[in-house]
Amino acid sequence: MNSAANEFRKDFKIFSAPENKDLVYLDSAATTQRPDCVIEAVSDFYRTSNANPLRGLYSLSIKATDLYENSRKTVADFINAPDSSCLIFTRNTTESLNLVAYSYGMNSVNEGDEIVVSCMEHHSNILPWQMVCRAKKAKLVWLESSDDGVISKEEYEGKINSRTKIVAIAQVSNVFGITNPVSDIAAFAHRVGDNGKGAVVVVDGAQSSPHMKIDVQQLGADFFAMSGHKLCAPMGIGALYGRKDLLDAMPPFLSGGEMIEYVTRESATYAELPHKFEAGTVNAGDAVGFARAVKYLDEVGLENIERNDNNLAKIIMDGFSNIPHVHVIGNSDSAKHCGIVTFTIDGVHPHDIASILDTEHVAIRAGHHCAQPLMQKLGVGSTARASAYFYNTQDEAVRFVEKVSKIRGWMGFKD
Structure with a gap:
């Protein structure tokens, strides 16, 4: 993939719309473009195949069921x-994680x-577990990272023990962009957790699934949770993978139509997986x-996406290294960012950074990124975050760095 002349941009009409012709969209960690x-696939379903799936005995409903x-x-x-x-199928990663928690x-x-x-x-992988701990009088234990985002072997082996029932961890951080050693953590948790029976490992894959082969x-x-809208899919659709024996033993999260086999006035028999x-x-x-x-992502190639992400992160981070007062949050290795570059500028609030860049037609995220415990650990209230994806180009990365280099001057600082 040559990100200087990205052949995939033609697949995204949003970039050729007159009002977006010079837009640099660097907020794909929040939501990707479609x-x-x-x-067309969504439109075709409603144009040619729309019926209530799983319920009808007529051909159109059967077709909708087959497509689903x-x-x-x-x-x-x-x-x-x-x-x-x-x-x-769920609405998003948040619903998937809540399903597991409840x-x-x-x-x-x-x-x-x-x-x-x-x-x-x-927060979606914190608040549900806080709720469970409060309700069940259990203890929430925190794995700490270094300032560059690394969770060491000593850290997770020191915190996961025979009392550990659940380990909940993001495969990729939405702030650091770093990939956590989930397979190593899972192997250890399965050996020593829950009094030798093995702890259950819940993986937040919202940021990893768009950028690497899972x-x-x-x-x-x-359990593995992900959101469609971070994978070039529509908003409001997500997925939860669960180990079959665990899902079979779990009660339903929601009750009502379609998730039952039989209902009497006194009780109900639930449907089999996945409809339960x-x-x-x-x-x-x-x-x-x-x-x-x-x-589509398979057609693009996850390995190409990962390579492009790393290339764009390197352009941005190399550019930032030459700008005084700009500080990248996390690892110094651009290949460990999954295209996410979180940063601060001395004397400029992150919200001002995002607002100023918006006037230059550059879209980034600013705030605590739903990761306030991490912000507290880092000693910052909020940060700015640029997140690239395979439809971004090298030219856009260079343009972004140039705009950032001018922000303090535009704010009146005499550097």
Whole structure:
């Protein structure tokens, strides 16, 4: 992939719209843009195949059902899930993690147990576990990282022990961009956690799944959560992979239509996987879009995406190294950022950085990035964050650095 003349940009109409013709979009860690093929797949579903899946005996409903279930298999194959019935469609990573917390955590964690999370987690992978710990009188244990984002072997081996019931960790940090050693952590947790039975490992894959090839079996994930909108798919569709024996033993997260086999006035028999966890009318159109998106990413090539991410991060970080008063948060190695470069500028609030860049048609994120415990650890209230993806170009990275270099001057500083 030559990111100086990116051949994939033509697939994204948003960049050729007159109002966006000179837009530098560097907020893909928040949400990615959608290629035409995904938008068309969703539109085609509603134009030609729209019916309530799983419920009708007529041909159109059967067609909608087939499209929905084929989409499930496509997404399951994308992360190498061993069985598509272990892939639950949800709204997003947040809902997936809450499903695990309520259906597994609330029914498996007991007083005195421990749940281990890292200091760099998104709030979506903190708040559900805080809730479980409060309700079950368990203890929340924090894995600390170095200032450059590394969780050492000594750290996780010192914190995960026989009392550990659950380890919840992001594969890639949405602030540092660093890839955590999840497979090593999982292997250790499975050996020593929960009194020798093995702790359950919950992986937040929201930031990793768009940027690298995922194999949930090789990773050792008992649960793996991801969001479609960070993978060029529509908003409002996500997925949760779960180990089949765990999902089979868990009660439903939501109750109602479609997730049952039989209902009496006194009780109900729940449907088999995956439908036990998909109550109500499903989001079939966006599931079809999700499947088309991951096929598209496979066509682009995850290895090409990773290479391009690293290249753009290097251009940005090398450029920043020549600008006084600009400080990159995290590792000094650009290859460890997954295209995410989080930074501060002396004397300039991150919100001002983002607002000024917006006037220059550069879109970045500013704030605490739903990672306030990490911000507190780093001693900052908020940061600015640029996040590149495969549709960004080298020229855009250079232009971004040039704009950042002028911000203090535009703010009136005499450097």
